[in-house]
Amino acid sequence: MAKNKEPAFVEHITPRSEDFSQWYTDVILKADLVDYAPVRGCMVIKPYGYGIWELIQKEMDARFKATGHSNVYFPMLIPESLLLKEAEHVEGFAPEVAWVTQGGTEKLQERLAIRPTSETLFCAMYSKWVQSWRDLPMKYNQWCSVMRWEKSTRPFLRTSEFLWQEGHTIHATPEEAQEETLLMLEVYREFSENVMNIPVFTGQKSDKEKFAGARATYSMEAMMQDGKALQAGTSHNFGTNFAEVFDIQYLSKDGKLEYVHETSWGVSTRLIGALIMTHGDERGLRLPPKLAPIQVVILPIAAHKPGVLDKATELAKTLEAAGLRVELDDRDTVSAGWKFNEWELKGVPLRLELGPRDIAQGQVTFVRRDTLEKGQLPLEGIARAARDLLEEVGRALYRQAEEFKDAHTYIARNMEELTEGVQTGFVRASWCGCRECEDEIKEKTTATSRNMPFDQSDMPSDVCVCCGKPAAKVMYFAKAY
Amino acid sequence: MAKNKEPAFVEHITPRSEDFSQWYTDVILKADLVDYAPVRGCMVIKPYGYGIWELIQKEMDARFKATGHSNVYFPMLIPESLLLKEAEHVEGFAPEVAWVTQGGTEKLQERLAIRPTSETLFCAMYSKWVQSWRDLPMKYNQWCSVMRWEKSTRPFLRTSEFLWQEGHTIHATPEEAQEETLLMLEVYREFSENVMNIPVFTGQKSDKEKFAGARATYSMEAMMQDGKALQAGTSHNFGTNFAEVFDIQYLSKDGKLEYVHETSWGVSTRLIGALIMTHGDERGLRLPPKLAPIQVVILPIAAHKPGVLDKATELAKTLEAAGLRVELDDRDTVSAGWKFNEWELKGVPLRLELGPRDIAQGQVTFVRRDTLEKGQLPLEGIARAARDLLEEVGRALYRQAEEFKDAHTYIARNMEELTEGVQTGFVRASWCGCRECEDEIKEKTTATSRNMPFDQSDMPSDVCVCCGKPAAKVMYFAKAY
Numbered sequence: 001m002a003k004n005k006e007p008a009f010v011e012h013i014t015p016r017s018e019d020f021s022q023w024y025t026d027v028i029l030k031a032d033l034v035d036y037a038p039v040r041g042c043m044v045i046k047p048y049g050y051g052i053w054e055l056i057q058k059e060m061d062a063r064f065k066a067t068g069h070s071n072v073y074f075p076m077l078i079p080e081s082l083l084l085k086e087a088e089h090v091e092g093f094a095p096e097v098a099w100v101t102q103g104g105t106e107k108l109q110e111r112l113a114i115r116p117t118s119e120t121l122f123c124a125m126y127s128k129w130v131q132s133w134r135d136l137p138m139k140y141n142q143w144c145s146v147m148r149w150e151k152s153t154r155p156f157l158r159t160s161e162f163l164w165q166e167g168h169t170i171h172a173t174p175e176e177a178q179e180e181t182l183l184m185l186e187v188y189r190e191f192s193e194n195v196m197n198i199p200v201f202t203g204q205k206s207d208k209e210k211f212a213g214a215r216a217t218y219s220m221e222a223m224m225q226d227g228k229a230l231q232a233g234t235s236h237n238f239g240t241n242f243a244e245v246f247d248i249q250y251l252s253k254d255g256k257l258e259y260v261h262e263t264s265w266g267v268s269t270r271l272i273g274a275l276i277m278t279h280g281d282e283r284g285l286r287l288p289p290k291l292a293p294i295q296v297v298i299l300p301i302a303a304h305k306p307g308v309l310d311k312a313t314e315l316a317k318t319l320e321a322a323g324l325r326v327e328l329d330d331r332d333t334v335s336a337g338w339k340f341n342e343w344e345l346k347g348v349p350l351r352l353e354l355g356p357r358d359i360a361q362g363q364v365t366f367v368r369r370d371t372l373e374k375g376q377l378p379l380e381g382i383a384r385a386a387r388d389l390l391e392e393v394g395r396a397l398y399r400q401a402e403e404f405k406d407a408h409t410y411i412a413r414n415m416e417e418l419t420e421g422v423q424t425g426f427v428r429a430s431w432c433g434c435r436e437c438e439d440e441i442k443e444k445t446t447a448t449s450r451n452m453p454f455d456q457s458d459m460p461s462d463v464c465v466c467c468g469k470p471a472a473k474v475m476y477f478a479k480a481y
Numbered sequence: 482m483a484k485n486k487e488p489a490f491v492e493h494i495t496p497r498s499e500d501f502s503q504w505y506t507d508v509i510l511k512a513d514l515v516d517y518a519p520v521r522g523c524m525v526i527k528p529y530g531y532g533i534w535e536l537i538q539k540e541m542d543a544r545f546k547a548t549g550h551s552n553v554y555f556p557m558l559i560p561e562s563l564l565l566k567e568a569e570h571v572e573g574f575a576p577e578v579a580w581v582t583q584g585g586t587e588k589l590q591e592r593l594a595i596r597p598t599s600e601t602l603f604c605a606m607y608s609k610w611v612q613s614w615r616d617l618p619m620k621y622n623q624w625c626s627v628m629r630w631e632k633s634t635r636p637f638l639r640t641s642e643f644l645w646q647e648g649h650t651i652h653a654t655p656e657e658a659q660e661e662t663l664l665m666l667e668v669y670r671e672f673s674e675n676v677m678n679i680p681v682f683t684g685q686k687s688d689k690e691k692f693a694g695a696r697a698t699y700s701m702e703a704m705m706q707d708g709k710a711l712q713a714g715t716s717h718n719f720g721t722n723f724a725e726v727f728d729i730q731y732l733s734k735d736g737k738l739e740y741v742h743e744t745s746w747g748v749s750t751r752l753i754g755a756l757i758m759t760h761g762d763e764r765g766l767r768l769p770p771k772l773a774p775i776q777v778v779i780l781p782i783a784a785h786k787p788g789v790l791d792k793a794t795e796l797a798k799t800l801e802a803a804g805l806r807v808e809l810d811d812r813d814t815v816s817a818g819w820k821f822n823e824w825e826l827k828g829v830p831l832r833l834e835l836g837p838r839d840i841a842q843g844q845v846t847f848v849r850r851d852t853l854e855k856g857q858l859p860l861e862g863i864a865r866a867a868r869d870l871l872e873e874v875g876r877a878l879y880r881q882a883e884e885f886k887d888a889h890t891y892i893a894r895n896m897e898e899l900t901e902g903v904q905t906g907f908v909r910a911s912w913c914g915c916r917e918c919e920d921e922i923k924e925k926t927t928a929t930s931r932n933m934p935f936d937q938s939d940m941p942s943d944v945c946v947c948c949g950k951p952a953a954k955v956m957y958f959a960k961a962y
Binding site for chain 2: 035037038039040042043044045046047050051053054070071072073074075076077078079082095096097098099100101102103104105106111112114121124125128129134140144145147149160161163333
């Protein structure tokens with residue numbers, strides 16, 4: 001068989017140790033997740049990258065529905081007057097809004113913002129929809145894109161436009177709103193650990209770092225392999241802040257007019273950046289099995305020999321019938337070695353190689369992407385064995401990320417220790433709670449406060465790591481994306 | 482038990498015969514599908530309306546994937562220079578584009594259009610991605626929102642922003658592009674008939690009515706109950722029009738540079754408008770079972786009597802386990818009559834009533850939404866029976882719509898017949914093929930050419946219905962949304 005000249009596909013990926021940022025860029029482009037668009041700061045999400053997002057959406061959306069939320073769609077344009085209503089909110093978002101000033105041939109009377117987030121629009125509608133306590137709670141979510149005019153951008157991590165989901169709920173009591181805020185943070189944590197195989201730090205943000213207009217913001221923070229923090233999801237409790245401004249009142253059971261208590265929460269395509277920078281290695285992506293668009297790739301070896309391709313096709317069908325996402329790579333235009341490299345770069349969790357000798361012995365050769373460990377599995381019962389192996393790959397990815405996280409989480413009792421710690425990881429420190437210390441720490445180390453763990457019992461010190469005054473809180477500090 | 486005062490919920494719906502347009506507005510608002518947004522010409526899609534869209538997406542997306550397409554996401558903003566590249570395309574869309582002129586605090590050097598459609602962006606990326614014949618075809622789709630600055634708007638039918646999918650594909654040969662164009666039209670037709678239970682007219686648009694920049698546009702047109710046409714889906718063959726402008730070339734097997742052949746195709750939230758105006762009646766919606774967010778509503782009768790609520794809950798679980806979408810309405814704040822009206826308004830295809838007498842007799846009382854026919858079904862084997870009944874409701878909706886369509890499709894041999902026919906339906910007529918006659922027909926009757934059926938064998942007349950010159954084509958004319 002004539003073999004075509006092999007394309008120079010598997011190019012050099014910059015080692016992580018040499019330049020982590022360049023490694024990231026190499027991986028996302030070469031694994032074909034994304035491309036730069038001819039629009040400043042925007043990305044095109046290609047099929048393989050979008051396939052990951054579709055799986056994230058599917059898993060996440062099922063969790064939203066299981067916790068009683070419904071999906072809706074709100075307009076992408078927000079009149080300036082509406083956006084300006086809540087003062088803190090405007091201050092936070094106005095500097096990064098893209099404005100529509102012209103509609104067709106008509107110059108607009110009022111500028112329209114492309115949504116940077118939709119609290120104001122939801123409030124406008126909620127104030128129209130809510131009458132009595134019987135209407136509460138309202139628990140809505142939308143999947144959409146948002147626009148924030150960012151100065152410097154990186155695909156998935158920070159782009160002018162990105163995809164996300166935004167949940168917006170209103171409740172009769174402060175207790176219910178707080179319960180919802182923490183419930184959705186918990187949904188995010190469980191998703192991160194069980195679906196993305198990423199351990200996270202959950203806790204409350206400082207006043208400085210909370211969402212514009214929120215009374216309290218909670219986040220989950222993941223540690224990337226360069227020790228930096230990636231804020232991977234947030235959940236906000238607005239109390240009655242927006243309700244008072246937008247006049248969202250309901251008639252209580254006692255016949256009194258009361259303000260509703262509001263929450264919002266969101267995750268975005270940033271999660272894709274998180275899983276790349278948590279799990280990737282020198283060969284490229286290592287995808288969590290539950291989010292891999294292709295979970296198993298099957299490579300026929302010596303595919304021209306009789307029976308090999310038929311058996312490989314049969315194997316693919318068996319695995320697909322068991323609900324696995326399978327690719328049979330029967331290309332004869334590239335070598336086996338080239339295929340190994342390509343599928344490793346793309347992070348497919350499990351590779352199955354099937355040649356004449358395997359078939360004769362009633363087995364298949366497997367290679368795990370996470371460890372590159374190689375072995376044999378009997379063809380009899382292969383679907384169950386493949387599923388078990390995929391689960392083990394997921395658990396192993398989590399364990400490895402957890403070990404890294406634990407090894408790079410430090411305790412600091414003074415600024416020297418804090419400064420050193422944030423070079424390679426997260427620092428747990430006591431903090432007086434004042435804005436000035438956060439500013440000073442940022443100025444001196446470029447690290448920011450990430451969040452305050454729910455368990456505040458184990459204080460590293462009685463005094464603030466920065467000013468030496470009595471400590472009020474345990475806070476995690478880290479450099480951040 | 483104290484019964485609360487019954488809310489005045491089921492208000493008057495304007496009869497269709499009195500004012501079809503007002504009937505439509507009454508139904509979409511009262512069935513809680515949608516609300517007007519505080520942004521000119523935009524709508525908020527509420528949970529019940531969005532639930533229909535989610536089911537449309539799920540069914541449609543499976544068909545796209547089964548025919549070899551992958552989903553992607555392209556930016557919502559298009560630089561003006563890119564949009565201006567293809568002359569016909571610009572002319573078609575420029576008058577209705579919303580322009581971003583300001584990003585954050587920065588006045589933009591170049592205006593950015595919010596996508597009215599994304600051919601130009603896909604072309605820009607395809608020209609970068611395609612090198613050789615090996616890269617072809619590329620068959621991508623995206624689910625997103627688009628913006629067209631419309632003067633007069635109606636929810637679902639014509640809004641400034643709407644949700645849709647846009648498929649964009651490139652191929653090596655004209656034959657493949659034409660095959661794709663017709664395949665996707667066929668996917669739409671099959672979906673319309675089998676999922677929406679709506680019969681359609683498929684065929685090619687006239688040059689006047691085709692998409693801006695296309696060589697050929699095909700459409701499916703549905704007939705609403707007022708006899709007007711709703712263009713429900715389109716599929717375009719661009720030939721090499723865009724490829725030449727955007728320089729999308731590939732190296733053929735023979736080593737020659739060739740232009741790619743391109744298609745695009747789309748359906749939108751308009752489909753929701755189509756199903757309302759095809760199936761709805763004086764009581765409100767009648768939803769096709771495959772797209773009903775709630776397929777079966779269960780009403781416990783005399784729910785305070787022992788065992789009723791338990792049995793109703795058990796029934797709901799049985800049906801849910803069989804994969805049906807079920808709502809158990811156990812509210813004690815409204816009467817049974819009020820519930821009947823509400824669920825009829827919301828178009829739930831099947832209502833099951835379960836009271837002490839039903840339970841004693843091991844049966845349940847059903848009411849079909851399409852015919853309002855009432856009967857009994859044994860509780861034993863209820864899941865299968867309910868599924869069969871839902872299928873029959875779908876078939877019956879289709880049959881009824883088809884009978885209406887056939888009864889309101891006329892043949893015209895002269896302008897008098899055409900003018901009369903388009904008052905209440907579609908008119909099949911012979912046409913010379915010239916633009917002047919289309920213009921004249923529109924001016925005299927307000928009807929437009931809809932499409933030319935694939936089967937052109939049965940010409941109503943040898944001469945054009947308008948000018949009397951020799952006929953070239955069979956064309957359907959109708960007033961249109």
